Amino acid sequence: MEEAVGIRWHRLITRLAGDDFPRARVRLADEAPRLAMVFRALSGDPGLTIKASTERNINAWRPLAHRLAGSGRRHAVAWREVDALRVPEALAVFPQSELNRDLYLWLTAMASQSAACPEGDWLHSNQQLVLRTLAAYPGLNDTYYRLAQQLVELRRTRRLPPAQSARESALQCALLSPGSQPALPAAPGEPWPVPLWLYPLPESAPRLAGAANDEDDQPAPSAPGRVRQSRQRKQAQYVDDNQNRHGMMIFRLESLFSWSEFVPVDRCEDDSDDEDSDSIAEDLDYLSLSRSPSTSASRIKLDLDLPSAAEDDIPLTDGCLFPEWDWKQQRLRDNHCRVIPMLPRDAEPAPLPERLQPLARSLRQRFEGLRPQRVWEKRQPAGPLLDLQACLHFAADRRRGAASAQPALWKREAARHRDLACLVLADLSLSTEAWADNEHQVIDVIRDSLHLLGEALDAGHDDFAMYGFSSRRREHVRFNLIKNFAEPWGQAIHGRIRELKPGYYTRMGGAIRQATEILREKPAEQRLLLLLTDGKPNDLDVYEGRYGMEDTRQALLEARRAGIQPFCVTIDQQAADYLPYLFGQQRYQLIRQASELPGLLPKLYLLLTGRSI
Known part of the structure; x- marks a missing residue:
């Protein structure tokens, strides 16, 4: 009974102390794609992503209802970091959902004009930032002043002590007339959070x-x-x-029964995983x-840890050194990353998996129709057969006295070749061990995709190669050989695909540079780099966040300058946050269901190469 009364009391006092409007709540997950597009359209940093912020402690004066409910201590505010804009995960500041959406828009616009570390004090820098944003985008004047007026009206309903009230009045004037308040009156604590402004980075x-x-x-x-x-x-x-073992231990000697009864067990730690962690x-x-x-x-x-040499894949060489882009210094660090070509140790020749054979037969039949056809070249100076039409034209021209001294009266059969090379690069990082559905892991989907795509390309007589990659820091980027351009497609390749296993991390830049070097040596008119991945670049060292993103983007730019067309296929549902910056708007494909990938890849390949069945 006491517990039931306590629960009802907690719900009542929490509802009475609430300052937000739950029915008008707008979530970042729904607004993020629109905000990312707006941020880039406003000339914001294209490598910056929009993420949810964390609530932080703000020592503001709290009314009695908040103190009874134990709320009002932590607030979700917005700030800008070097590689991300942090905004609240959900906004319910205003009673209308349209105003909350406009608040997300306004914070995005302010961040596009802000540096990662604002200069000056919080009050002055935000007022100047508001003025700078309104001057850059005059169309946002109505939006800002509508939000400011509504926020001031909501804040005026809060009764404050005299000292707090004077500071709050000055803060409201700064909202309605940006630049009018050089400083806030002194008062204990911090002002109540201002949702329209950006805050400094958390300490x-x-x-x-x-x-x-x-x-x-x-x-x-x-x-x-x-x-x-x-x-x-x-x-x-x-x-x-708390298990400090360097202090002085005081005990009664008679409590020490025997050395054999002492067991050094750290009872403050538990080796088992917490399911609710x-x-x-x-x-x-x-x-x-x-x-x-x-x-x-x-x-x-x-x-x-890396497996022993007896259990690991076979390294083909000591590796090749490649540069890496340091985005902070804006320069390439020469010979900074080592890519090691490797071959599966226990890969035995194997047939195509039986469950994939029906779909593989269908794909082969469709791609066989795309094989280069042999055509007759007419009006040739030499050949095995006479071109009758050319002979008739020559006879007519001869009667008119306009015949050529070296007539082309022959025809010959010649094959028409497609000048195309495709390299498929598969992400084999540790994340591919995750489950794509109730029956298959991501690595299983990648294996099936390689099996079927290889069957389709082989049936169409296209020149292609397949590699996989993972990494463990810059000195060990594993570049797994599946099929090179010189090898024929067959059971040996199927056996290598079957032995593919999840590796370590995703140092994408080094793998792309190695693939670029391989494609650069192919004298083809059209060269395609098809990347299969399930996440963004990352590794154990500094290759995380903005560093990995910028190095991958630089590697892709180098590939384009070499005449290579990169394209990405991913199952990462957050790919829209970063792939447009890396590959471009029309150069990636997001797969909603991982099971669709094997059947979709051949169709996507036809689209990329400009062919149709």
Whole structure:
């Protein structure tokens, strides 16, 4: 009974203390595609993405209802980072959903005119930013002042102490007349959050030196098959290990029974995985990182180590060195990345899987109709057969006295070739071990796609090659050979595809540069690089976030300058946030269902090469 009353009381007081409008709530997930397009249209940084922000502590004065409900301490605000614009995951500031959508639009427009680290104090910099945004985009004047007027009316309904009231009045004047307030009156605490303005970057927790978990070779703490990424960025802080073993221990000697009865068990740690750890992490305000050397990340590190030479794939060479683009310094770092060609060790020749044979027969029949046909070349100076039509024309011209001294009266049969080369590059990173559906993993879908695409291209007599890639830092980018341009398609290739396994991480730039070098040596008129992936570039070192994105984009630009047409096929549902920046608007294809990929690839190939059945 007490618990039921407590639950009802909590719901009542929380509803009474609420300042938002749940029925008019607008979510970032629904608005993100529109905002990304608007941000780039407003000449914003094309490499910047729009992500959900994390609630932060704001020490503002709270009314009695908020204090009873325990709310009003944390607020979701907007800020701009070096590689992302952070806005609230949902907005319910205004009673109309249209105004909340306009608020997302306004924050996006402000971010397009803002630097990652605004100069000056928060009040002055935001007023100047509003004026600069309105001057750059006069069409947003009505939108801004409508939002500002509505926000001021909502804020005026809040009763504040005298000191807080004077500061709030000045803040409202700054909203309605940007640039009119040089400073805010002094008052305890912070002002109530202003949803129309951008906030400084959140303060980072201090780092503690000598951490066992801070080594460069520390892998990402996520187990294979259970990769999960939160939409929000969590604030974290390092804490000291509570199992400090360097202090003085005081005990009674008679409590020490025997050395044999002492078992050094760390009872504060549990080796088992917490099934609710993801939901618990979402509810925490701060994530505390332990300094214990026996953390779960240390255990996972054993799973990510490279296999022994006896179990690993066969390296074909010591590897090739390629440059890498450092976007912060805006220069190429020469010989910075090593790409190692590798061949599956235990790949035995095998036939096409039986379950794929019906679809493969259908594809072969369709692509066989696209084989280069032999044609008769007429009016030739030499050949095995006479061209009767050319002979008649020559006889007529001779009667008129206009015959040629060297008549072309022969015809010969010749083959018409397509001058085309295609290289298929498959992402074999650790994320491909995830499940695409209830029966197949992503790596299974990639294998099926390579089987069927190879059958189709072989039936059409097209020149093609297949490779896979994964990475573990810049010194070890694995470039798996599946089929090169010189090898014939057959059971040996099917056996290699069958042995493909998830690797490590996705250092995309080095793999693209290696593929570019291979295609550069093919003297074809049309050269196509088809990339199959399930996520964005990443690796253990600095190759994460903006660094990996910019290096991949630079590698694709180098490929285009070499006369190669890159195209990406992905099953990443967030691909629209970054693939237009990397490949271009019309140079990628998002697959909603992974099971559609094997059947869609041949059709997509026909579209890219400008052919039809």
